[in-house]
Amino acid sequence: MSPSGKKSSNRRRATVSIRDVARRARVSIATVSRAVNRISSVDPELAKRVWKAVEEVGYVPNTQARALVSGRSRILGLIVSEITNPFFPELIQEFENLAVAQGYEVMIGSTNYELARTESLIRRMLQRSVDGVAVMTFGIEEELVKKLVEREFPMVFVDAGPELPNIRVLKIDYGEGIREAVQHLAALGHRQIAFITGPLRLRSAAARRDAFRKSMAEVGLTIPAQHIIEGDHTMEGGMAAAEQLNALEELPTAVLCSNDMSAIGVLHGLYETTHKVPRDISVVGFDDIHLAQFMLPPLTTVQMSCKDLASAAVQALRAGIEADHPKAAQKEWEIPTRLVVRKSTNFPRGSLPALGKTTRRRSTVPA
Amino acid sequence: MSPSGKKSSNRRRATVSIRDVARRARVSIATVSRAVNRISSVDPELAKRVWKAVEEVGYVPNTQARALVSGRSRILGLIVSEITNPFFPELIQEFENLAVAQGYEVMIGSTNYELARTESLIRRMLQRSVDGVAVMTFGIEEELVKKLVEREFPMVFVDAGPELPNIRVLKIDYGEGIREAVQHLAALGHRQIAFITGPLRLRSAAARRDAFRKSMAEVGLTIPAQHIIEGDHTMEGGMAAAEQLNALEELPTAVLCSNDMSAIGVLHGLYETTHKVPRDISVVGFDDIHLAQFMLPPLTTVQMSCKDLASAAVQALRAGIEADHPKAAQKEWEIPTRLVVRKSTNFPRGSLPALGKTTRRRSTVPA
DNA sequence: CATTTGCCCGCAAACGTTTTCCGGATTGCG
DNA sequence: CGCAATCCGGAAAACGTTTGCGGGCAAATG
Helix, strand or coil: CCCCCCCCCCCCCCCCCHHHHHHHHCCCHHHHHHHHCCCCCCCHHHHHHHHHHHHHHCCCCCHHHHHHHHCCCCEEEEEECCCCCCHHHHHHHHHHHHHHHCCCEEEEEECCCCHHHHHHHHHHHHHCCCCEEEEECCCCCHHHHHHHHCCCCCEEEECCCCCCCCEEEEEECHHHHHHHHHHHHHHHCCCCEEEEECCCCCHHHHHHHHHHHHHHHHCCCCCCHHHEEECCCCHHHHHHHHHHHHHCCCCCCEEEECCHHHHHHHHHHHHCCCCCCCCCCEEEEEECCHHHHHCCCCCEEEECCHHHHHHHHHHHHHHHHCCCCCCCCCCEEEECCEEECCCCCCCCCCCCCCCHHHHCCCCCCCC | CCCCCCCCCCCCCCCCCHHHHHHHHCCCHHHHHHHHCCCCCCCHHHHHHHHHHHHHHCCCCCHHHHHHHHCCCCEEEEEECCCCCCHHHHHHHHHHHHHHHCCCEEEEEECCCCHHHHHHHHHHHHHCCCCEEEEECCCCCHHHHHHHHCCCCCEEEECCCCCCCCEEEEEECHHHHHHHHHHHHHHHCCCCEEEEECCCCCHHHHHHHHHHHHHHHHCCCCCCHHHEEECCCCHHHHHHHHHHHHHCCCCCCEEEECCHHHHHHHHHHHHCCCCCCCCCCEEEEEECCHHHHHCCCCCEEEECCHHHHHHHHHHHHHHHHCCCCCCCCCCEEEECCEEECCCCCCCCCCCCCCCHHHHCCCCCCCC
């Protein structure tokens, strides 16, 4: 009994195909296909027979053939800016778990902020005919959007995307978490709070800075120009920013960073100086990557849950892909942020002379 | 002029196929296929005409169809243990760059040390019919190997793998780098050196520990039992180990860790104590992840270049996949390691009283 | 009982390639 | 000049699915 096909000794193909199942279950391959895809029109009795046969011969559908004829690959593209930035692996992990649980595979790519890389990435994804792409790069070059947009291709962006039929946007509420952070610092008594931005060509970086400005205004604090420093969301950028801070006539008493990696860089940049965190200066990050709690000192930071982010991204993509998806019409998806207080923030230096370490706050965010 | 096929208004397919190129170049689709795949038997003149047509109609071959008929997907599987461990994204990045440059796509999966996850991962990869899999998880459960091994499936393992026709192994020379580290510490004057292992069920973790024992014996140092502590390659494990160290009657003067994450955990665990690194205790990591140089203090560590690792993995995979690969017969691939001295190591405490910080070593590894 | 309706199931046509096989043309040699 | 050998391109058969369409059979209706 040869395992497959009529001329089975043809090639090195030992795989069991839909035909083997059909023969075993004494039905046509069409019925097998329908049963396997759980199409309701097939008689329950027959379906059971098919599934039994599937088990017995160990059939697993050929993805390539399936994709070829149906035109859908069941692959989701996930584009991030830098896979070596610890935030993204966490995001990827969550995204992948969800996608796989829902029957999709994931194709990952990292742009490294390079346009050429991004273009080749898009090309590769189209070539593998992914069903949709989530662009989680927090600010994407507009050009490449146009490339994809052609055929009403389902896509998900963060913060902002073009107004197009099959585009969905994850709206992150930066304001909320950043307001909590600023109020936390203000409540501690800080008046001079600096901000290290991300690369400002990224929409999200500008949005975080603007949220900071707004929150500062709300608590009646002003921001001198030299207290807004442009970083690049890397540790190196954070270090450079810390040096700029050090060079100032007067060091601010607190600094808020556009992401955790910058904050870690700042921590590092301050390490070689005589200024200690949080005794002399408080530091707040953004993202709440896993590493944040392992910094010295553990980093107070604004949490943007990558579980929320991933879940919204996968859902939004499916909404764009599957015509009968319950939320097919929803175009915007809200992502909250919130402050997590750890040990890198304290009262401003000099405000409580000689009390020292023991007064270190542990309370949660002030109401 | 409809863009494709005879009955082009059939479905929503607007893609340009090999037929369009054939028509444009006035050749058969067979010739187009051959020309595109650079098969030498096609007349150069014709080939040029085909390529011109390819350009003009913007043809890009359909991967699914190609994979379906040829039986090869041009996808490489890459299995790592934990994508959130910063070592692996760096590895993934390098691996992907190389694979893409050589015309392959990459399918990534993270086992998280869970057998169930690993199994589902393997299943998914087989279902997508990857051409080969690199298991870079530094110690894999033997069971799953058997699942794959069936059809002489090309695979690459780290450190050790089953003796089978299409299996290749990346032999990492732990001894070299660890010897350098131990000699570096011994040269500084350390006599009491502890070692934080990884999870010992991982082959690679045991190998590193053994290399440590061997190197210690070589320099004539003994290791009390309580100086070998089992960790788990995470920061949390490193912290726990540091606490065990603290609980000892006498703190060792140096500690070597099985990976950088453990070392970071140790740094963190010591932070809350009165012991300062490297004044009171020297710390050495392993891997040299990017983060290592940004620790406080910058971490002295044994470098295992993930560029080397990735390059060997991709090459070894291709050697198994492509029958005419120059190194098709090579079964073992050597990966070197070497010490990188930064600032987390210094003379043992008390050995140079009152000289303080300024004596901090900056030299490279002792000969 | 005859006719219509509706429900399943099977036939067969795609999907876009690679690859085998074959035939025609060109070349080389006697 | 004739015949064999060589080469190169085209026709067509896979590859393993999904899916439109038609047909058979049972139930329902007149």
